[in-house]
Amino acid sequence: MSTLNMDTDTAKDRLGDLWKRSRRTALFVLEDNAAKLGVAILAAFTFLGIFGPELAPYEPIEHTMRTEDGGIMRMSEPNDAAPLGTTTYGKDVLSQFLEGARPTFIVGFFGGIGTGIIGFLVGLVSGYFGGRVDEALMRLTDLTFSLPFLPMALLVLTFVTPSIALITAVIVAFFWKMPARVIRSEVLTVKERTFVKSARASGAGHFRTMFLHVAPNVLGIGFLYTAYAVAWAIAGQASLAFLGFGDPTTTSWGRMLRQVFASGGMREAWWWVFPPAIGIAAVTTAVFLVGRAFEEVVNPELRGDE
């Protein structure tokens, strides 16, 4: 890693610059009303993902709600004891919703970041080196593009017991291709620019040029796709759970939808359907609202004649 050595001042300078730039971008993005809403939803979701299970009034699976005469409170509409109603099995919907935020959050967060990092690295290396490296990596991306996510993930999950970590891994394994392609095409244009060539000419190694000169210029797109990947991961996990291939030991929003669908509770129990469905829809939409506002900033062609 000796090629990465540089004095602390330059490092500070670079970081400060990066910080200033991202702050400016963030302010730009926040001028958009839809993006503001998105950020608010994501903040709420992060809060629920971390503290949700602690806020749950009851144990979501073990605890059975009872009516006053001691019977099981099945499929009850929202009432004082259960503000969001109960399920067919007499469980508290609110508690399940709060508990279910965490696995949804974990898979979304780690799945998104994993996808972003792997995709970024593959795209960077592929675009920077070109030639055979590029050919090999791009054919690999083509291959993962032709293996459809849901069918293959279902196959994999039939012979291993699904766990949150495994589902996250499967999601990363199938989604890294999207950022990889976009980053690669960005790198292709950046590496032809003069400052990259002069860095090479003044003796910077490939490693240094790639990470210090090319990478910062495609970081924005990298972040954008990492954010999108969070939404894809949440949607992917919810789809798997809905089809019955989720982690059987935890309550997630997707699994709640699975249960309300499979038990036929959907016919009347809207109070059981809406919390997880709105949760998933709100979070994925929020990511895209913020992402789109960000895209508007990083894609200069869209500024048009404003």
Place this chain on the structure above:
Amino acid sequence: MTFRRFLIKRIVIAFLLTLVSVSIIFVTLRALPGTPFSSLVASGGLSGEQVAELEAQYGLNEPIYVQYVKYIQSLLTLNFGYSIAESRPVSAIIYPRLLNTLVLLVPALITTAIVSSIAGLYAGWNRGSAFEQGSIVVTTFFRSTPVFVTGIFLLVIFAYQLGIFPAFGMRSPLDNPQGAIETYFAVDFAKHYFLPFVATVLYYSGDFLLLARNSVIERKGSAFLTLHRAKGLTEREQLARAGRNSMLPLVTYFALRMGMLFQGVITLEVVFAWPGIGRTLVQAINQQDYPTVQAAVFIMALAVIVMNLLADVMYAKIDPTVEEGDL
């Protein structure tokens, strides 16, 4: 590189990709523990010898490479073997389901491509209008929400709470239509068709709308539009010309979407109990019906590969600024 060489290279790559994908599918399925029949022994339905006999009948006792060669051979001839769960040819199961999926998706995709693209052109032309802002937020919602969640919303509201549309399947349980016309051109079918159709249209609307909008915005300042304005064309005539120049990304995107169609709708078909290929796949996986699973996944993978090839070729053919070597 000439166009012909480019085309040949692309086709060879597509063929190799297909070969590798089907091999991966084969290996994945064979790595599953047990055979479809081992559960029958456990439940006491069959003796060990009977299972061995059955496995021989389905060729499961042959060496793995023989199975592999036979598998590739049969795929090349589009012969998918016999379904283990339903003991009839897989093609007899898959093709009608495939047709059902196409009947649902192709009209939905075409509708959304046309309607949302036009809306997108209009939104991009009137940058900053309430229509632009509103349409983006609404379609972003439907595009980012997983399609089965949208389906569930529609189902709960319009089928269960309001009772306007039927919730389940493709036709009423007691109907027994004969022939394609009776099956697909009936009021009953239309009622069952409506909700899944709407869910699909909404799900794919966002991408087309944004693509069309961005494309128009990028062209708005171009010289050729200034010329048209100077010529005295009306706003609408100018938009029509800008729109014609925005077609390229839309057309290629349409091809890509067609390829990914099948995989996107597995959950949708499950929600609406639509007897299509996605739902069949999920059922086959649960029943460990290898041949059906293989066939369904193969069709889905093939669709992606073929449509990707088509999109690449179209892109190279239509856009003169794209060098074939870049793709």
